[in-house]
Amino acid sequence: MATSEERGAERQTPASRFAPRDSRVVVIQTAFLGDVVLTTGLLSYLAERHGPVDVVTTHGAAPLLETHPAVRRVVSYDKRGAERGNSGFWKKAGELRRERYARAYLPHRSLRSAALAFGAGIPERIGFAGAAGSFSYTRSIPRPPTGHEAERILALAEPPGGSRAKISLGLTDADRAEAGVWLEAHQVTEPFVAVAPGSIWGTKRWPGYAELLSRLEHPVVVVGGSEDRELADDLVRAAPERIHAAAGALSLRGSAALLARAALLVSNDSAPLHLATAVGTRVVAIFGPTVPEFGFGPRGDTDRIVELANLACRPCSLHGPAVCPLGHHRCMRDLGVEAVMEVVRGER
Numbered sequence: 001m002a003t004s005e006e007r008g009a010e011r012q013t014p015a016s017r018f019a020p021r022d023s024r025v026v027v028i029q030t031a032f033l034g035d036v037v038l039t040t041g042l043l044s045y046l047a048e049r050h051g052p053v054d055v056v057t058t059h060g061a062a063p064l065l066e067t068h069p070a071v072r073r074v075v076s077y078d079k080r081g082a083e084r085g086n087s088g089f090w091k092k093a094g095e096l097r098r099e100r101y102a103r104a105y106l107p108h109r110s111l112r113s114a115a116l117a118f119g120a121g122i123p124e125r126i127g128f129a130g131a132a133g134s135f136s137y138t139r140s141i142p143r144p145p146t147g148h149e150a151e152r153i154l155a156l157a158e159p160p161g162g163s164r165a166k167i168s169l170g171l172t173d174a175d176r177a178e179a180g181v182w183l184e185a186h187q188v189t190e191p192f193v194a195v196a197p198g199s200i201w202g203t204k205r206w207p208g209y210a211e212l213l214s215r216l217e218h219p220v221v222v223v224g225g226s227e228d229r230e231l232a233d234d235l236v237r238a239a240p241e242r243i244h245a246a247a248g249a250l251s252l253r254g255s256a257a258l259l260a261r262a263a264l265l266v267s268n269d270s271a272p273l274h275l276a277t278a279v280g281t282r283v284v285a286i287f288g289p290t291v292p293e294f295g296f297g298p299r300g301d302t303d304r305i306v307e308l309a310n311l312a313c314r315p316c317s318l319h320g321p322a323v324c325p326l327g328h329h330r331c332m333r334d335l336g337v338e339a340v341m342e343v344v345r346g347e348r
Contacts, residue, residue, distance in 0.1 A: 024101040026054040028117055030077055031108045033252075034296065036061040037274040038150040039107055041165025043070040045157050046105065056096070056116070064252050068170035079112070093119035106137070107153045126156055149295035167278045167299070171257050178254035179261060183221075186244045191263035192219040193344075194281075196272035197235065198228035198247070201320035203289045203329060204268045210235055211337045212266070213243055216344070221246050221262065223255055223272055266344065269320070273298060284343050288331035289320035304343045308335055 025046055029039045036057055046053050047070035055071050059078035065071050077083060077092050089112070097120045104117040106127035114133020117125045127133065129140035144152045150165035183192075193216055197209040213220050213235055219242055222232040226248030236243045246258060259265055259272065260279035267273040267283060269290050276283050276298075283298040287307040290296070291314060297305055308314065314331050316324070324331075342348050 024054075024099060025050045025103050025105070026056060026075075026096065026099070026101045026122070027105045027107070028056040028113045029107050030056065030058050030079060030110070030113060033058075033061050033064070033271040034274040035108070035149070035153075036064060037169070037271070037278050038148075038165070038167060038296075039153050040065075040068060040070070040169065040278065041150045041154050041167050042105065042107060042157055043068065044166050044168065045154060045159060045163075046070070049157070054099070054101070056092075061252075064169065064256075067172050067175075067253070068168070070170075077116075089116065090119065092116065096120035096122070105156050106131070106133075107156055109133075109143075128156070146293075147295060148297070148299060150299070152295060167274075169253065169256050169275070169278045171253060171260065171279065175251075175253040175257040176260075178250060179257035182246065182250055182254070182258065183261065186246075188219050188221060188244055190261065192221055192261075194221045194223050194259055194262040194265045194272075194276075195235075196223050196265060196267035196270060198224040198231055199268045199270040199320070200227075201289075202322045203316075203324055203332065204270060204320040206268055206286045206288065206332050206335060206340075208335065208337045208340065209266075210238055212340055212344075214238060215337065215341060218263070220244065221258065223247060223259065223265075264344065266340070269296060277303075284340065286332075286335065286340065288329075288335070289314065289316045289324070290318070291315045294318065304348075306335065306340050306343050307331075 029036055052070055052072035054073045055065055056075045056077050059076050062074045062076040065074050083092055093116055101122045103124040104122040106113050109128055109131035111132040114136045118136045125137045126139045127137045128143040134140050141156050144155050150167055154165040199205050222235050222245045224247035228247040232245035232247035236245045256275045256279055259276045259281050262281050264282050265276040267285055269287050273283055273285050283303040285298050285305050287305060292305050308331055311331055313326055
């Protein structure tokens with residue numbers, strides 16, 4: 001019997017508002033979760049032109065796209081787990097070859113993604129000029145040097161000038177019900193504030209969340225993945241009657257549905273920021289070793305960014321290293337709680 005993940009990977013999604021499918025189009029996006037969220041603008045644009053598209057994405061991100069109306073089928077590629085290595089690669093390439101796709105879009109600029117499309121025998125392969133595997137593309141699109149990453153990804157489809165990517169998740173009633181059951185079980189009343197204190201990159205974690213939460217008046221829900229549970233539990237201990245840990249407690253789409261009900265998300269530069277963007281929740285984003293100019297900041301008119309803008313050592317890397325290269329981590333340590341509170345309160 002198939003597992004829930006296997007059933008989800010084959011799930012057919014509703015697409016009544018999109019054009020009839022006139023070609024076999026696949027998007028290969030196996031980067032981080034936030035990148036997958038920001039690719040939904042490309043998916044929607046392509047679906048309007050070609051009908052629902054197929055998507056190859058990571059095992060962890062696959063459930064997020066299962067019910068997206070622009071997606072016909074999600075193909076999970078567990079490149080770091082069961083399908084790692086050459087044998088897993090060629091097995092996945094063979095699976096894609098059997099689908100006889102006419103065209104592949106490659107927003108992830110990795111050599112492996114390019115090789116996967118080539119190995120699958122997809123005749124038209126569209127990616128960004130200068131990418132590691134661009135020599136294998138049949139068409140290379142210049143990647144915009146500035147702007148938000150969502151619009152840069154959308155550029156692969158060559159939309160009209162000034163087009164804005166429509167970031168969305170296609171949440172279902174079941175997703176909203178999951179979030180509602182959790183909030184009711186933990187007696188979380190609205191309005192509440194969500195916070196996302198974690199990140200897989202150590203230097204992106206702002207150390208001021210405990211003090212910030214002690215100063216917030218509203219109920220607080222700490223969100224994140226299962227890897228953030230210990231961090232969330234530490235924050236809850238400060239005021240268990242008002243602070244609640246949801247990290248790792250809901251499905252990915254259930255977490256997004258919970259964020260949709262939050263009045264505000266305070267987040268590091270990490271995936272929850274993009275989930276909140278996709279569901280229309282106001283964001284206060286804290287940036288340290290990275291900068292919004294990289295294209296991964298919040299997009300809403302009421303969203304705000306908090307950062308030490310004049311620190312000479314910022315940015316220190318594209319993702320933010322595990323530890324500060326200079327040993328002081330001033331980009332986060334010098335960012336005071338009062339500065340964040342002023343933005344949360346709407347004072348600046």
